[in-house]
Every structure is written in C-alpha cells, then in structure tokens.
Amino acid sequence: MRNIVIVGAGTAGLYTAAGLRERGFEGRITLLGEEAHRPYSRPPLSKEALTGLGLAPGPLAGNRALRLMEDAEIDALDLDFRPGTRAIGLDTDARSVKLDDGDVAYDGLVIATGARARRPDTDLAGVHVLRTLDDAEALRPLLTHHGRLVVVGAGFVGAEVTASARALGVDVTLVEAAPTPLTRVIDPRLGSVLTELHRENGVDVRLGSGVAAYEGDGTVERVRLTDGTAIGTPLVVAGIGVDLNTGWLRGSSVELLADGSVACDVYSATTAPDVYAVGDLANWPHPRYGGRVRLEHWTNAVEQAAAVAHNLLVSPEEREPFTPVPYFWSDQYxxxxxxxxxxxxxxxxxxxxxxxxxxxxxxxxxxxxxxxxxxxxxxxxxxxxxxxxxxxxxxxxxxxxxxxxxx
Ligand SMILES: Cc1cc2nc3c(=O)[nH]c(=O)nc-3n(C[C@H](O)[C@H](O)[C@H](O)COP(=O)(O)OP(=O)(O)OC[C@H]3O[C@@H](n4cnc5c(N)ncnc54)[C@H](O)[C@@H]3O)c2cc1C
Structure with missing residues (x-):
C-alpha cells in the first residue's frame, strides 16, 4: 500500500495519520478536512474555551489549550493536508474519493468524518450549538454579554456548557426531557447526583420536559416547554445530540446502518475493500458487550485510530480485533x-x-x-x-x- 487517504481531519483522522507513520508507513498520506483549521481537540470547547481558564488571549484557532499536537509534530508527519476540502462521494470500484473540484485516488481509505451537532428546528438568531471551534468562537462573548442562558439537553456537552457558564456567573436554566442528566450513558441512580450538582451550583434545572418551541421575533426571546412553561432568554445552547457525517458515503459499497453509522467488523474494516472507519461514526461488534457499539468519546477516537493504522498495514492474518474498554471523562464544576x-x-x-x-x-x-x-x-x-x-x-x-x- 503506497497511498492512503484519510477523510476527516479531527482527532480520529490525525491520530490515524500519526499511527501510520509510527508504524513505519513511508507512502503518501492525504488528510482531507472540511474545516479551515488545523486539527484541534474538541473537549476544551465546552470547558476552557468558554471559561477562558488556561487559554491565551486572542482567537481560539491555534490556541495551545485546543491543540491535539504541536504544529511541529503535525509537520513531521509529512502529510498532504488539505484543509477546507470536503469529500462529496466515494467510488469504491475506482478507489477514488470525490471532491467538489476533482477526485483523489487511494490504495487504502480511512473514513473519519465524525459528527456534527444536531440543530434544533428553528431559524431564530441566538440559538446555538457547540461542535466546532467556530461554534465556540461565536458563543463565548455572548455568555457574558447576555448573562443569561438556557441550555437544552443535559448530555455531556449541555452539562459542561452549563457548568462553564455558571463559572462565568451566567444565570442558567438547564432543560432536559429525560428524568436525569446523561441518561443515555449513566444509570439514573447515579445521574441524579449530577442533577444535584447543577442545583448546588445555582442552576435552574427543569427535568422531564422537552422544548415545544423556540419563540421570538427574528431572535430568540423565550423557550416554550412541553408542559406549557415559558422561559425567557436571549441565548440558547442546544446540546441535543449529533448527526453523523456519512451522507457522502451513500451510494457507495460502504454499508451504513439505520442511524447513519458505518458498519464495521471487529477490525474496524468496512464492507468495502481496504476501507476502514474510525471515531464517532464507526459501529462495530464488541464481543464483551454482546452487540455492536459506537462511542462518541475522545479516547476511543485515539485508540481506534491506532488499531486502524495497524490493521491497514498488516496482512489479514495479522490484523487485531478492536475490543477497548470504553472511557470518557467530563469536567463540571x-x-x-x-x-x-x-x-x-x-x-x-x-x-x-x-x-x-x-x-x-x-x-x-x-x-x-x-x-x-x-x-x-x-x-x-x-x-x-x-x-x-x-x-x-x-x-x-x-x-x-x-x-x-x-x-
Ligand atoms: C464540545 C465537546 C466537548 C467534548 N468533550 C469530551 C470530553 O470531555 N470527553 C470525551 O471523551 N469526549 C468529548 N467530546 C467528544 C470527542 O471530542 C469526540 O468523540 C471526538 O472529537 C471524535 O473525533 P472524530 O475525529 O471521530 O470526529 P470529529 O471530531 O467530528 O472530526 C471529524 C472531522 O471531519 C470533518 N468532516 C466532516 N465531513 C467531512 C467531509 N465530507 N469531508 C471532509 N471532512 C469532513 C469535520 O469537519 C471534522 O473536522 C466532546 C465533543 C464536543 C463537541
């Protein structure tokens, strides 16, 4: 294999490139990334990027606190890195990735296009999501400017934005349709501790009601809950989950599952030859959990990247199954x-x-x-x-x- 293309320049994409070089791959690595920035780390976006703690003054782009690797380390990987480049299709017979302005051929392909924040169904200004550096850059001055925020969704992004906003003295209401925060990942008996943490820190927590409507005239003024209550606010952050960036694979021989994730085997290989998937969008059978798993965790993106780099470079018999212990952390208060x-x-x-x-x-x-x-x-x-x-x-x-x- 002489020519590997990685689509998606996030954590999973960059660490796959690093893993290939660590294992002695000397061929061409093309890293295609839709965002204009060098690869950066997302976890600080809901933490330091909002509170300013540990952050150098100035724009977030290039800030040390958000780096995945030092610039010199990225340069040493000798990548054909193409920021601002979006893949729009894949032809697995011709082994080529389609771009807006041409094709890129590959011997081996890594799908690492991750996810985007799901947007609530409203065009009102003042309703934000948080997934990218640009999202964080747009949001951070508004928190202290308005001093008032409604967070919709108490998953880890919503919970962390709530905690960061409280650290800045912002008045926060946290709305969650489920009975406890982080219900998808933490048993409610322990999730209730997280509710108490928010309340102890002065958050108005509203559980068990979803959002019926965002109301206002051009700009959000209120959030109307399903129980009829209206909460006045000039600023909303919706942390209501993600949609996977796999639309560009439709029509190719890479199988997608009902939730849009990429169907992989235990080696992270997709249904197309020499095509692997890594990070938030990969869905694979995990023998210890009796079914398929898909993990939206930073550490998984890093660990699976190493596994994919290994499996891409070795013979089929030498491939190693990817059976990690899932791990995530969250910093709140x-x-x-x-x-x-x-x-x-x-x-x-x-x-x-x-x-x-x-x-x-x-x-x-x-x-x-x-x-x-x-x-x-x-x-x-x-x-x-x-x-x-x-x-x-x-x-x-x-x-x-x-x-x-x-x-
Ligand atoms: C605010 C926030 C806080 C988080 N905090 C934590 C935490 O505390 N702990 C934890 O474990 N995890 C945390 N996470 C989750 C963690 O950051 C993700 O699991 C990780 O970023 C996944 O990496 P990825 O490379 O798979 O996907 P992504 O980071 O989504 O990267 C995919 C990249 O592909 C690009 N792309 C998409 N489509 C295309 C295309 N068609 N062509 C080219 N490029 C494309 C995207 O622009 C993006 O840059 C957090 C996430 C967010 C958003």
Missing part, C-alpha cells in the same frame, strides 16, 4: 467525572469507595451478574485502577471482592 465501560443500562449499582454525599466516590455498575462499568467522581486513580476488571468478564461478586467490598 471543577469535578472530574469518569466512566469506564458502560454506565447504562445497569441492574446493579454499588458505591465501592467514598460516598455520594461527599461528592467523591467510585461506583460499580453491573448487568446480569457481570461488572459492566465503573463510574468515578473526583476519584481518578481509584477509578482507573479498575480498568483491568473490564478488560475481561468479571462477575459482580469478583468485582466487589477486588474492591474489598462484599455484597
């Missing part, structure tokens, strides 16, 4: 929340260190008598030391014994 494995659904929950009341604990989550997740709040070393239990099947009782706790 100067507290680190970490989840290893899966935090929902769970039928067993046990606090194995600390206590919920102290806002410092490690909790085990289990399903069917097996440990499936470890959730930590302000407990990094203690949380991470249980990673090994999730690398294999560990029964609930074995897990409790390892933590020095009995049933």
């Amino acid at each position: 100067k507290m680190k929340i970490q989840l290893l494995g899966q935090g929902a659904p769970a039928d067993q929950v046990a606090i194995v260190h600390g206590s919920v009341e102290d806002r410092k604990f490690v909790a085990f989550l289990g399903r069917g008598g097996v440990l499936t997740g470890v959730l930590g709040l302000r407990s990094t070393p203690r949380t991470m030391r249980y990673r090994g239990l999730l690398e294999r099947t560990t029964t609930w009782d074995e897990a409790l014994a390892a933590a020095g706790t009995s049933r």
